[in-house]
Amino acid sequence: MKLAILSESPADEAALRVLVEAVVPGPVEFLRPAYRARGWPSVAQVLPAVIRHLHFNTDADGILVEVDADDSVVHTEQHERPDYFHPQCRICRLRAVMRQTVKRLPPIGGRARILRAVGVAVPAIEAWYLCGRDESVTEDAWIRGQATGNQPYSRAELKWRVYGTDRPTLEHEIACALREVARHRRDPRRLLNDFPGFAYLATDLRSWRPAAPDERNRAASSAGGVAPPRTPDAR
Numbered sequence: 390m391k392l393a394i395l396s397e398s399p400a401d402e403a404a405l406r407v408l409v410e411a412v413v414p415g416p417v418e419f420l421r422p423a424y425r426a427r428g429w430p431s432v433a434q435v436l437p438a439v440i441r442h443l444h445f446n447t448d449a450d451g452i453l454v455e456v457d458a459d460d461s462v463v464h465t466e467q468h469e470r471p472d473y474f475h476p477q478c479r480i481c482r483l484r485a486v487m488r489q490t491v492k493r494l495p496p497i498g499g500r501a502r503i504l505r506a507v508g509v510a511v512p513a514i515e516a517w518y519l520c521g522r523d524e525s526v527t528e529d530a531w532i533r534g535q536a537t538g539n540q541p542y543s544r545a546e547l548k549w550r551v552y553g554t555d556r557p558t559l560e561h562e563i564a565c566a567l568r569e570v571a572r573h574r575r576d577p578r579r580l581l582n583d584f585p586g587f588a589y590l591a592t593d594l595r596s597w598r599p600a601a602p603d604e605r606n607r608a609a610s611s612a613g614g615v616a617p618p619r620t621p622d623a624r
């Protein structure tokens with residue numbers, strides 16, 4: 390499958406590529422260059438334009454969006470109920486933006502609709518890096534801290550634990566990120582278990598079934614377009 394990534398930094402993107410390969414069974418091709426927006430709410434603001442671009446100008450099957458939760462409401466099973474939407478939850482917000490954007494796009498040249506994968510790192514992607522190395526760092530610990538007003542760690546502390554500084558250079562940040570996600574690449578189960586914000590992303594990715602060539606042809610015919618020549622099933 391062909392995947393575009395929208396994230397907050399080149400270091401996040403490097404880590405996400407490894408994490409995607411840890412949870413997706415088949416080969417993954419990453420669309421270059423990746424898309425970037427500096428923090429929330431920029432990611433949500435640029436997302437519709439990125440989706441439209443992917444739909445009209447690329448052959449990407451879908452887009453992966455990942456942001457830090459910061460102090461926002463954490464997405465839980467309760468939010469998974471049909472028609473539930475929490476305005477302060479970033480997973481709920483990003484899913485809604487994608488749903489509304491994709492709905493308005495016309496079929497074009499046999500183009501399947503852009504699939505979505507949304508992940509939120511609680512409270513920041515450094516927590517994913519520390520998972521399995523630092524027992525105290527879990528999504529659950531953060532949620533308990535939010536409920537009691539007594540946070541188990543700050544985002545700056547997580548950076549210190551990963552990078553040895555809260556102002557790493559980009560090179561150092563990427564090197565540390567890749568070192569930590571190599572552990573999850575070998576076995577992602579701990580990360581899937583301790584960080585539901587990652588597990589939702591993995592579930593989205595694993596549910597993707599990129600349109601087979603004959604489906605694309607059918608979609609093109611029904612859209613009144615000219616069907617592309619039949620190609621052997623690439624999968």
Ligand SMILES: [Zn+2]
Pocket residue numbers: 463464465468475478479480481482
């Ligand atoms: Zn939610």
